[in-house]
Amino acid sequence: MSLRALILAALVVAAPAARADAPASGGIGLLDLAEAALAQHPTMRQAAAGRDAARHAVRDAYIGLGPRANMVFDTARERLDVFRSSTPVYRIGVSEFSNRGMTLEVVQPLFDARVFAQLAGAHATLRRAREELDGVRQRVLFEVVQAYLTALGSADGHAIASAEERTLRRQMQEVEQRGRLGLATPADADEVAARLRGAEAQTMAAAAALNEAIAGLERRTARRIAGIAPLGGRIPMPEPSPPTPETWVERARDRNAEVLVAQEAANEARAQALNAAAGTLPRVDLRFTQSHQVTGGSVYGGGSGIDDRTLLFRLTVPLFNGDGGGYPYFAARARHRASLYRVEDQRLEVEQQVRGAFEEVVSNARREPALLRAAEAQARVVVSKRQRLVGGVLRLKEVLDAERDQFQAERAVLSGRYNYLLNLMGLKRLAGDLSEADILYLDAMLDRRGRAIGRVEVAHATR
Numbered sequence: 001m002s003l004r005a006l007i008l009a010a011l012v013v014a015a016p017a018a019r020a021d022a023p024a025s026g027g028i029g030l031l032d033l034a035e036a037a038l039a040q041h042p043t044m045r046q047a048a049a050g051r052d053a054a055r056h057a058v059r060d061a062y063i064g065l066g067p068r069a070n071m072v073f074d075t076a077r078e079r080l081d082v083f084r085s086s087t088p089v090y091r092i093g094v095s096e097f098s099n100r101g102m103t104l105e106v107v108q109p110l111f112d113a114r115v116f117a118q119l120a121g122a123h124a125t126l127r128r129a130r131e132e133l134d135g136v137r138q139r140v141l142f143e144v145v146q147a148y149l150t151a152l153g154s155a156d157g158h159a160i161a162s163a164e165e166r167t168l169r170r171q172m173q174e175v176e177q178r179g180r181l182g183l184a185t186p187a188d189a190d191e192v193a194a195r196l197r198g199a200e201a202q203t204m205a206a207a208a209a210l211n212e213a214i215a216g217l218e219r220r221t222a223r224r225i226a227g228i229a230p231l232g233g234r235i236p237m238p239e240p241s242p243p244t245p246e247t248w249v250e251r252a253r254d255r256n257a258e259v260l261v262a263q264e265a266a267n268e269a270r271a272q273a274l275n276a277a278a279g280t281l282p283r284v285d286l287r288f289t290q291s292h293q294v295t296g297g298s299v300y301g302g303g304s305g306i307d308d309r310t311l312l313f314r315l316t317v318p319l320f321n322g323d324g325g326g327y328p329y330f331a332a333r334a335r336h337r338a339s340l341y342r343v344e345d346q347r348l349e350v351e352q353q354v355r356g357a358f359e360e361v362v363s364n365a366r367r368e369p370a371l372l373r374a375a376e377a378q379a380r381v382v383v384s385k386r387q388r389l390v391g392g393v394l395r396l397k398e399v400l401d402a403e404r405d406q407f408q409a410e411r412a413v414l415s416g417r418y419n420y421l422l423n424l425m426g427l428k429r430l431a432g433d434l435s436e437a438d439i440l441y442l443d444a445m446l447d448r449r450g451r452a453i454g455r456v457e458v459a460h461a462t463r
Helices: 003-017 030-040 042-063 113-180 186-221 245-255 257-278 329-390 396-430 436-443
Strands: 068-082 093-111 283-295 304-316
Touching: 030 042, 030 113, 030 186, 030 436, 042 113, 113 186, 113 257, 113 396, 113 436, 186 396, 245 257, 245 329, 245 396, 257 329, 329 396, 396 436
Parallel strands: none
Antiparallel strands: 068 093, 093 283, 283 304
């Protein structure tokens, strides 16, 4: 009996445990869930909002290069009490009058290093925000893939656990019949009963794991899921291309989102240090002022109306503590050095992760044929031992051990396949290559006409 047939049999055995609200076919696919996650996931919206904010910051930095214009309006009520004066033009007595005026001031920076540092920092912030958005997009895609494959793996685990439980129930019935004929001992019955209770617990744990996996998938896609499409047939498991880890490491150094974000954060820190240093440099401004003042009176007795225009060339040279904030350049420079160390640490961390993911993909791809042959051989061992048990030349415990090993072999095959897919997608994400095309590749492996996988009821243990 082939491994594929055994797994299909396990799925059939597990099918009655599914809830009635899970569709018999037509489960939702990975591509649909990935699109929903990209459209609805809060972190995607947060990253997109951060990118928009960075765009506005760049616009504001460019505006900082232009003129600054302000209009000031003044109105006042003034009371003068001249009670003594040695100047004959001053009027002795009390007078009250109103004053009003307006002043237009236009300042054009001709040289201000702070403005250029702010512009460089704004561009670095925008690049960082874009890399963060791309990194979040890849992370959301990977999390959806991870949650989907976890749900599929949990469903397979539940199916195998249910099949193992049903096998032990059949063994229990056979032991009871053999016991009535004097062909089995009470110890045999206790052995099967103990294993059956363990299998029941394992089935309940597998059902809970499946329900948790579906809930995790719902959390990442922000939608209710009645059922997902299962995998169809055997999963192709080629080795990574390119076939060397160094090539993947080089890709990650140039394209990994976390590394790129750290690099742009370092550029931001550098711009902040330059901005702090620019505060100690001379500044040159061209100022134009036009004012219109109307007074209702004065110490001379009469009012006046004055229009004034001034064009001013101003050179400001900071001598000591010009902005009143000390000298933040030294702290900013230290933060820039710290950000460079973080870039290097992030790069080393990503390189290690890339090498680990690459080795996992290669290992799972190369082990899969051996695991398949082992599972098929173990299935033949079970058939042989069952025949020998019927012939009375083998103890029941050896058959039970062989059946347990068979299910463990099936779990090893399925675990290797899911680990392969997860590590392959993780490798692409670390290299900055994970995209909707990879989701489409996985979605094509699904069987849309197969029985959908949904939540299952956690059964009660039998007494």
